[in-house]
Amino acid sequence: MVVFGQFLEVLIGGLLAGVLYSLVALGFVLIFKASGVFNFAQGAMVLLAGLALVRSLDFMVARGIPTWAAIVLALMFAAVVMAITAALIQKFVLGPLVNQDGLSLFMATIGITFVIEGAGQMIFGSDVYPLRLFPTDAWFVLGGIFDGGLLVSKIDVWGGLIAGALVAVLAIFFQRTKTGRALRAVADDHAAAESVGIPITWIWFVVWLVAGLVALTAATVWGTKLGVQFSIVFLALKALPVLIIGGFTSVPGAIVGGLIVGAGEKIAEVYLGQLIGGGIEYWFAYVLALAVLLVRPQGLFGERIIERI
Amino acid sequence: MLRKTLAVATAAAAVLSGTAIVFSTGPAMAQNEQFIPRLVYRTGAYAPNGIPFANGAADYITMINERDGGIGGVKLIMEECETGYATDKGVECYERLKGKGPTGAAYFSPLSTGITFALTEKVPGDKIPLLTTGYGRSESRNGAVFPWNFIAVGSYWTAADIAIQHVAKELGGIDNLKGKKISLVYHDSPYGKEPIPALEARAKLNGFTFKAIPVTHPGVEQKSQWLAIRQDRPDYVLLWGWGVMNSTSIKEAAAVAYPRDKIIGVWWSGAEPDVTPAGDQATGYKALMLQHPAGKFAVHGDIEKHVYAKGQGVGKDTNGQVLFNRGLIDSLIGVEAIRTAQEKFGKKPLTGEQVRWGFENLNLTAARIKELGFEGMLAPMKFSCADHQGADQARVHQWDGKEWKIISDFYTADRKILDPMVAEYSAKYAAEKKITPRDCAKES
Numbered sequence: 001m002v003v004f005g006q007f008l009e010v011l012i013g014g015l016l017a018g019v020l021y022s023l024v025a026l027g028f029v030l031i032f033k034a035s036g037v038f039n040f041a042q043g044a045m046v047l048l049a050g051l052a053l054v055r056s057l058d059f060m061v062a063r064g065i066p067t068w069a070a071i072v073l074a075l076m077f078a079a080v081v082m083a084i085t086a087a088l089i090q091k092f093v094l095g096p097l098v099n100q101d102g103l104s105l106f107m108a109t110i111g112i113t114f115v116i117e118g119a120g121q122m123i124f125g126s127d128v129y130p131l132r133l134f135p136t137d138a139w140f141v142l143g144g145i146f147d148g149g150l151l152v153s154k155i156d157v158w159g160g161l162i163a164g165a166l167v168a169v170l171a172i173f174f175q176r177t178k179t180g181r182a183l184r185a186v187a188d189d190h191a192a193a194e195s196v197g198i199p200i201t202w203i204w205f206v207v208w209l210v211a212g213l214v215a216l217t218a219a220t221v222w223g224t225k226l227g228v229q230f231s232i233v234f235l236a237l238k239a240l241p242v243l244i245i246g247g248f249t250s251v252p253g254a255i256v257g258g259l260i261v262g263a264g265e266k267i268a269e270v271y272l273g274q275l276i277g278g279g280i281e282y283w284f285a286y287v288l289a290l291a292v293l294l295v296r297p298q299g300l301f302g303e304r305i306i307e308r309i
Numbered sequence: 310m311l312r313k314t315l316a317v318a319t320a321a322a323a324v325l326s327g328t329a330i331v332f333s334t335g336p337a338m339a340q341n342e343q344f345i346p347r348l349v350y351r352t353g354a355y356a357p358n359g360i361p362f363a364n365g366a367a368d369y370i371t372m373i374n375e376r377d378g379g380i381g382g383v384k385l386i387m388e389e390c391e392t393g394y395a396t397d398k399g400v401e402c403y404e405r406l407k408g409k410g411p412t413g414a415a416y417f418s419p420l421s422t423g424i425t426f427a428l429t430e431k432v433p434g435d436k437i438p439l440l441t442t443g444y445g446r447s448e449s450r451n452g453a454v455f456p457w458n459f460i461a462v463g464s465y466w467t468a469a470d471i472a473i474q475h476v477a478k479e480l481g482g483i484d485n486l487k488g489k490k491i492s493l494v495y496h497d498s499p500y501g502k503e504p505i506p507a508l509e510a511r512a513k514l515n516g517f518t519f520k521a522i523p524v525t526h527p528g529v530e531q532k533s534q535w536l537a538i539r540q541d542r543p544d545y546v547l548l549w550g551w552g553v554m555n556s557t558s559i560k561e562a563a564a565v566a567y568p569r570d571k572i573i574g575v576w577w578s579g580a581e582p583d584v585t586p587a588g589d590q591a592t593g594y595k596a597l598m599l600q601h602p603a604g605k606f607a608v609h610g611d612i613e614k615h616v617y618a619k620g621q622g623v624g625k626d627t628n629g630q631v632l633f634n635r636g637l638i639d640s641l642i643g644v645e646a647i648r649t650a651q652e653k654f655g656k657k658p659l660t661g662e663q664v665r666w667g668f669e670n671l672n673l674t675a676a677r678i679k680e681l682g683f684e685g686m687l688a689p690m691k692f693s694c695a696d697h698q699g700a701d702q703a704r705v706h707q708w709d710g711k712e713w714k715i716i717s718d719f720y721t722a723d724r725k726i727l728d729p730m731v732a733e734y735s736a737k738y739a740a741e742k743k744i745t746p747r748d749c750a751k752e753s
Contacts (some may be wrong), residue, residue, distance in 0.1 A: 006536075009536060009540075010536050013532050013533075014532075017530070017532050121352055121356075126351065126353075126356040126357070127356070127360070127582070128357045128553065128582055128586045129586075130588060132588065136560060136563070136590070137563065137564065138564045138565070151536070151566075153532075225560070226553060226556075226557060226560075226586075227556060227586035229354075229553055229586075230352070230353055230354050230356060231354045231527045231552070231553040232529075234527055238530070265533070266536070269534070270533050270536060270537050273533070274537075277523070278497075278534075279497040279523035279524070279525050281533055
């Protein structure tokens with residue numbers, strides 16, 4: 001029973017950690033789904049959103065503004081920063097690259113990553129900034145069945161709830177709104193979408209803005225978990241295997257991919273890691289992704305693309 | 310302020326360009342100037358720890374110029390190069406800066422065990438000392454095999470040995486270690502792996518069970534490791550982290566309800582940036598001190614008077630923090646090595662080879678430490694051809710939620726255990742690199 005309890009604890013912890021990866025992965029999916037661009041800068045956007053949030057929050061709290069009001073104002077300020085970022089990216093990077101192939105756009109997002117990382121630290125600082133929006137302690141459940149109870153981290157549960165709500169909102173946005181459908185049309189073919197009157201520059205601004213707001217949402221959870229700091233950009237590397245497994249075009253896929261990666265890497269680290277020296281969870285996620293690529297290249301939920309020649 | 314902004318902007322430019330960038334804090338070099346390169350990281354994942362150290366090191370050198378007019382009339386010229394804690398950029402910075410100044414670099418101080426490993430291969434050819442204050446290859450204490458490395462004040466083996474001594478003291482005696490479980494949560498890098506041989510030797514000697522648990526760079530995801538610790542329930546956890554890994558470890562320990570006062574960090578896991586992000590969860594956490602504490606001493610008064618009061622310096626905001634103070638000590642040792650070398654070679658800019666003589670003959674007595682304004686921060690240390698470490702002591706401090714409190718007296722590492730390890734590992738290195746060890750008996 002003890003062994004099973006321990007396994008269950010690792011599994012639950014892994015699944016919940018996976019949902020937090022999904023929060024970052026969702027930003028990638030959104031931009032890829034709507035514009036066909038793999039946005040390498042998503043991790044840097046989480047960092048920028050987090051820095052804008054925490055620095056403005058600290059600024060307002062230090063000046064005696066009530067915490068709840070400061071949080072609301074700081075979230076609004078961070079959202080404005082992400083909107084400005086989206087507008088600048090659209091105007092100076094993506095605008096001139098309309099109708100270029102996906103690889104050019106991908107390379108452009110690598111450049112955007114470095115600019116956001118550098119500018120974000122230059123403007124807001126490069127220290128560790130604590131953010132305390134959610135509780136970070138844990139519940140110990142089923143203590144009567146398992147010795148010491150099963151540990152469930154509260155921040156991870158909050159992350160799960162937020163991810164669930166985000167998926168619901170995004171699903172409605174893509175399926176039920178005119179803008180959402182226009183985004184999907186642009187993703188299929190820039191030129192064709194433009195020819196039927198879809199304003200591509202406006203659509204790209206909207207999609208980068210929404211991705212920025214998703215990044216801000218991820219930053220609230222990850223910032224509370226780690227403190228807002230540069231290392232948050234590395235979360236993009238965690239999101240990659242999630243995307244490969246779930247599929248680059250599927251919002252539910254990002255969630256399922258996150259669950260598989262989270263549970264897989266934690267179980268591997270705790271049970272397999274002991275046998276081969278440990279420290280395997282980082283690459284084990286990519287092993288899982290490779291296995292999926294071999295049997296289903298488009299991911300578990302991705303759209304199968306058939307091109308007729 | 311302008312200078313600080315410039316430093317941050319330049320370092321940020323390094324991130325933008327993805328290459329190492331050099332930042333000069335002095336004017337164009339003249340003939341009567343001694344060049345000191347500084348490898349720093351003011352941006353990136355490890356910047357919160359890199360910045361205060363770089364500030365302390367820089368402000369001490371500025372203070373020497375402003376208060377004393379340099380060393381023996383020779384002005385010190387410093388340049389920073391941003392490494393981002395990356396070994397490749399560290400080597401790039403080294404290559405770019407090693408030949409600068411009228412006599413080349415006086416010494417290098419990379420603040421990275423990974424960069425130290427890489428430069429250890431290069432410095433013998435360029436004849437430049439490598440100062441690694443409290444980090445680097447533990448066996449490089451042996452100056453006969455590592456003539457250019459100076460692992461000043463303490464090595465990771467020193468730290469590991471002293472951490473176990475402190476655990477033994479808390480348990481009521483060295484014999485009480487028998488049957489206990491001690492785990493090491495370490496940064497999966499050359500830095501994090503360094504203490505493992507010393508801890509294995511101690512485990513064998515004292516009869517405790519030792520387990521090493523790696524955390525992948527940068528250390529933001531540690532849930533698996535701490536769930537494993539929750540299941541294994543070790544009596545103590547030693548923490549060998551850097552940067553974000555430290556505060557994440559403390560938070561994860563709190564999440565699995567592992568008592569913070571049973572965690573002892575190495576001296577690179579015991580500064581303000583390691584505990585403040587964890588808030589109240591860090592209360593009770595302990596860490597080794599590389600002798601010195603946080604706080605202000607006589608030397609800080611000189612820096613405030615001769616540097617900050619004149620609107621100079623870069624570290625006013627971090628003045629007195631643990632890592633700022635360590636930066637001061639790092640520059641102190643370098644400056645005193647140059648001063649010692651000047652006594653033999655004359656008051657002029659010196660080559661790296663001449664500065665090495667200064668390191669090997671550096672004797673910081675209690676009186677000299679007091680004179681330099683470091684009384685209360687450092688115990689006496691003496692280097693030699695055979696001993697490139699100079700000291701074996703450390704203390705322990707504990708975070709009370711607001712500040713670090715010293716909770717122990719000085720411990721001295723057990724050289725009966727460590728010296729044979731230094732001899733064995735350095736002999737292995739010499740054989741591997743085909744190095745003929747120097748005969749220090751003849752040189753001294």
